[in-house]
Amino acid sequence: MGPVILCLLLVSSLCQQAWSSPSFTIDFARNCFLKDGQCFRYISGSIHYFRIPASAWKDRLQKMYMTGLNAVQIYVPWNFHEAQPGVFNFREDRDLEHFLDLTMELGLLVIMRPGPYICAEWDMGGLPAWLLNKKDISLRSSDPDYLNAVDSWMSVLLPKLRSRLYSNGGNIISVQVENEYGSFHACDYSYMRHLNALFRLYLGDDVVLFTTDGNADYFLKCGTLQDLYTTVDFGPVANATKAFEAMRRYQPRGPLVNSEYYTGWLDYWGVKHSQSSALQVSLGLQNILETGASVNMYMFEGGTNFGYWNGADFSKIYQPITTSYDYDAPLTEAGDPTDKLLAIRAVISKFQTVPSGPIPPPTPKFYYGLISLQKVGALVDQLDFLAAGAPYVTDYPITFEDAKQYFGFMLYRTHLPLNVPLYTPLSSQANGVHDRGYVSVNGSFYGVLERDVAKAVKVTGKAGDWVDVLVENMGRINYGGDLKDFKGLVGNLTLGTNTLKDWLVYPLNIDGPIAGGWPHILGNNLLRNPRTENTGGPVFYRGTFKVIDVGDTFLKLPQWSKGQVWINGFNIGRYWPARGPQVTLYVPSSILSSSEMNNITVLELENAPELPTALFLDRPILNGTLRGK
Numbered sequence: 001m002g003p004v005i006l007c008l009l010l011v012s013s014l015c016q017q018a019w020s021s022p023s024f025t026i027d028f029a030r031n032c033f034l035k036d037g038q039c040f041r042y043i044s045g046s047i048h049y050f051r052i053p054a055s056a057w058k059d060r061l062q063k064m065y066m067t068g069l070n071a072v073q074i075y076v077p078w079n080f081h082e083a084q085p086g087v088f089n090f091r092e093d094r095d096l097e098h099f100l101d102l103t104m105e106l107g108l109l110v111i112m113r114p115g116p117y118i119c120a121e122w123d124m125g126g127l128p129a130w131l132l133n134k135k136d137i138s139l140r141s142s143d144p145d146y147l148n149a150v151d152s153w154m155s156v157l158l159p160k161l162r163s164r165l166y167s168n169g170g171n172i173i174s175v176q177v178e179n180e181y182g183s184f185h186a187c188d189y190s191y192m193r194h195l196n197a198l199f200r201l202y203l204g205d206d207v208v209l210f211t212t213d214g215n216a217d218y219f220l221k222c223g224t225l226q227d228l229y230t231t232v233d234f235g236p237v238a239n240a241t242k243a244f245e246a247m248r249r250y251q252p253r254g255p256l257v258n259s260e261y262y263t264g265w266l267d268y269w270g271v272k273h274s275q276s277s278a279l280q281v282s283l284g285l286q287n288i289l290e291t292g293a294s295v296n297m298y299m300f301e302g303g304t305n306f307g308y309w310n311g312a313d314f315s316k317i318y319q320p321i322t323t324s325y326d327y328d329a330p331l332t333e334a335g336d337p338t339d340k341l342l343a344i345r346a347v348i349s350k351f352q353t354v355p356s357g358p359i360p361p362p363t364p365k366f367y368y369g370l371i372s373l374q375k376v377g378a379l380v381d382q383l384d385f386l387a388a389g390a391p392y393v394t395d396y397p398i399t400f401e402d403a404k405q406y407f408g409f410m411l412y413r414t415h416l417p418l419n420v421p422l423y424t425p426l427s428s429q430a431n432g433v434h435d436r437g438y439v440s441v442n443g444s445f446y447g448v449l450e451r452d453v454a455k456a457v458k459v460t461g462k463a464g465d466w467v468d469v470l471v472e473n474m475g476r477i478n479y480g481g482d483l484k485d486f487k488g489l490v491g492n493l494t495l496g497t498n499t500l501k502d503w504l505v506y507p508l509n510i511d512g513p514i515a516g517g518w519p520h521i522l523g524n525n526l527l528r529n530p531r532t533e534n535t536g537g538p539v540f541y542r543g544t545f546k547v548i549d550v551g552d553t554f555l556k557l558p559q560w561s562k563g564q565v566w567i568n569g570f571n572i573g574r575y576w577p578a579r580g581p582q583v584t585l586y587v588p589s590s591i592l593s594s595s596e597m598n599n600i601t602v603l604e605l606e607n608a609p610e611l612p613t614a615l616f617l618d619r620p621i622l623n624g625t626l627r628g629k
């Protein structure tokens, strides 16, 4: 007993070596991973700690363990941890090491995917938008400015992982380099070689480093590198042996690996809700396991794009991703087991022992009913404290990145240069509104400019009237060749044929004041500056509600159009029932209080209902009717 207890106390690699040192390698002769000398395969699931409140991490990991998984696969979003160059945040919901401690505690192995690019349907694929401060930067390439930023980030991140590697007594068995690099046009092998050397420098020579690409030659060609183990990704298919043939052309020996087996799919605003059958997903998994392959299910739990973190795709038009990242995964957005999970567990049990005992049941969900909201006032009337400092005074519009405001909203203001007695188009001929512009003249709302969809709004007014365009960043493109997705007015606006000039540009810090208690701290003294009689456009509302039993709930905003919601200062994301398919927003129990009144703040951008209310339901609605654009 003595030495064993000593070991538990010391948890040192020295101590481990007294018996046999742990190892995780590849056996190219027997086509398998070798864990402590034995052939091993992993059955893993992806989970994004950055899409789940920290207080729920353990619960979700426990459910994954109970399903019979022996590993989890994790991305690290660079922009979530380094919001400003050189300023790092690993606290609270960003406490990666705490998350990794929990995986270790539960006996799960870890497959790390530290990027630097991760895609993940996350803003800019995880790259920090401040990289765009250098306008002509070449991302995901050997551009020295890009590489310097990567090197600096990795010098902070990778040392945190080293002691957690399996061979050092931890539970990280492998580390992915970049992500689906073969899908990117640059095809810069020197960049991949640079990353390989960088990862080796910090992680040593023992750890398995690998790449993941779509399973076709045109992806694998630029994504693979001699020194990195090649893996592929694909969803449910009838014949997994056939699907792995592409991998074998690039990786003739070693274990078969599907690094992203798709259990579901993401949603876009304005596109039908994605769903896939539990039967098809579980049969496809069985087919993969029968080949002896290792597999990671993407996603096992999707979670939520809280705040402004969602990404976007570009396919003919710009397509932003919804706030919910439920993914129709085996665990729901709120972490509850589904029939899909049970079907997957039944399949896994044919291949390896799954822990006995029931899967933890769904956590209770609460119906808190309907509450009424009060108007606080138009956004433009709150500029004195929402605008972070004086406005930029410019001839022509500047971008969010120029103003070093990377997320949320900026207000662009100018005057009508002449009398406009007849409705005249205010337009972005260059399609330069990234991504939505809410247009008001002297406080009257005229409509929305939308990237790729609505290039003009007709306005009237008198020479000298204020023209306000509140521009919303709807999330940066996370995939494909358009990663450099500058936000704001990236082209001029014209009124008829006149280019509008002489702008005041206000970067807005809305989250700061709301986290600090605004507008509820105003008490009943609401009308700070009643200049504008509101007729739609960006307006704040607030409400309070009491909760006796605290639990997860789902917020519905009946008859509202589009906007952003905060509860007790926490930004729960964008709502857009006027577009669909997502109708409710997930409200995690961790942000609610049973001892104090709970505060809700809504920024409606277009039109609120005449009687503004909020409804808290005990179930999500993610498959609402789609409305026109």
Ligand SMILES: *[C@@H]1O[C@H](CO)[C@@H](O)[C@H](O)[C@H]1NC(C)=O
Binding pocket: 239, 240, 241, 242
């Ligand atoms: C699956 O594909 C492999 C390779 O192409 C083939 O040999 C095998 O017969 C196929 N299996 C089935 C059940 O179709």
Ligand SMILES: *[C@@H]1O[C@H](CO)[C@@H](O)[C@H](O)[C@H]1NC(C)=O
Binding pocket: 442, 461, 462, 465, 466
């Ligand atoms: C627009 O607002 C300005 C400043 O408040 C005011 O002088 C002007 O008369 C208003 N224009 C119209 C058409 O109401």
Ligand SMILES: *[C@@H]1O[C@H](CO)[C@@H](O)[C@H](O)[C@H]1NC(C)=O
Binding pocket: 396, 397, 490, 491, 492, 499
């Ligand atoms: C706006 O128009 C001015 C004058 O034609 C031009 O100098 C400027 O580059 C334009 N700005 C953008 C972002 O296109």
Ligand SMILES: *[C@@H]1O[C@H](CO)[C@@H](O)[C@H](O)[C@H]1NC(C)=O
Binding pocket: 517, 520, 521, 522, 568, 592, 593, 596, 597, 598, 599
């Ligand atoms: C709601 O706002 C009030 C007024 O500012 C504050 O006293 C209270 O603590 C807030 N409630 C919560 C749960 O934060």
Ligand SMILES: *[C@@H]1O[C@H](CO)[C@@H](O)[C@H](O)[C@H]1NC(C)=O
Binding pocket: 623, 624, 625
């Ligand atoms: C949405 O999903 C629910 C629950 O699965 C289902 O009952 C309902 O019929 C669906 N609604 C639509 C419009 O598809």
